Amino acid sequence: MTLSLCVREPYQDGDDTRHYRFGLAVTTRLPGVGALCPFVSENGAVAVQSHTSDWLGERTLSYLADGLAIDDAVEALLSADDNRRNRQVHGVDADGSVVFTGRECVGEAGHRDTGQFTVAGNLLEDEHVLDATAAAYESDAFGDAPLAERLVDALSAGVEAGGDKRESLSVGSAALKVVTTEKTAYRRFYNDLRVDASETPVAELRTTYEAALLGYEQSLDEYADPEDIESLRPE
Structure with a gap:
């Protein structure tokens, strides 16, 4: 299984300037998914799974940086991809979303698209895994x-809704990445995390996140200008 979620969240900073958060989280029952599937920048988030491709993910972000809409970018790239029947690609940019599940992706495979966020997975226990993921975020x-x-x-x-149906594989991985269009003075360590090999990767991702968040808050207390700390709190 690979199960992933891509999200766009608009928000306003303290000066009422509009910004976006783009986020992606992914898990699979194989090691190292954080090195293979998630692609996130200040222009959008895209997951490339089933048959992963660095080229496809990186080129999609490059097209977004050039101003191409994410659905047009993915359509153009897949049209030139001889392996598109095995690809599963989905994501969001500032204005829209895209979902694609190739006809030879192994079932249960599918996707959900709300415009603001997308969910996709393959080798799932059943389609309720997608619905549970979407409902929890929404x-x-x-x-x-x-x-x-x-x-x-x-x-x-x-x-918890069933996840991966490959019970013979005990080692999995998980990753998350969040990028904002707002420039911040301090790196938010908790926004780019990976668990590369674990029998409980999502649970360990949560533990890693909580530790990274604590470290971030401690670094603010130690190094940040006291007048700036409140504006730098996690969001």
């Missing part, structure tokens, strides 16, 4: 918790 979209935390919550819901 129930707390734009919530008070940082997006990274809410992405882990959504992945957890998908795993």
Whole structure:
């Protein structure tokens, strides 16, 4: 299984300037998914799974940086891809979304597209895994918790709904990445995390996230200008 979620969240900073958060979380029952599937920049988020492709993910982000809409970018790239029948690609940019599940992706395979976020998976226990993931994110979209935390919550819901049907594979992985269009003075360590090999990858991703968030807050207390700390708190 690979199960992933791509999200776009618009928000306003303290000066009422409009910004976006783009986030992606993914898990699979194989090691190292964080090195293969998630592609996120200040222009959007795209997951390339089933048959992964660095070229396809990186070129999609490059097209977004050049101003091409994500659906047009993915359509153009897949039209030139001899292996598109095995690809599963989905994602969001500032204005839209895209979902694609190739006809030879192994079932249960499918996707969900709300415009603001997309969910896709293959080798799932059943289609309810997609619905549970989407419902968990949607129930707390734009919530008070940082997006990274809410992405882990959504992945957890998908795993609890059945997750991967390959019970013979005990080692999996998980990753998350969040990028904003807003420039910040301090790197938000909790926004780019990977668990490369674990029997409980999503649970360990949560533990890693919580530790990274604590480290970020401690670094603010130690190094940030006291007048700036409140504006730098996680969001």
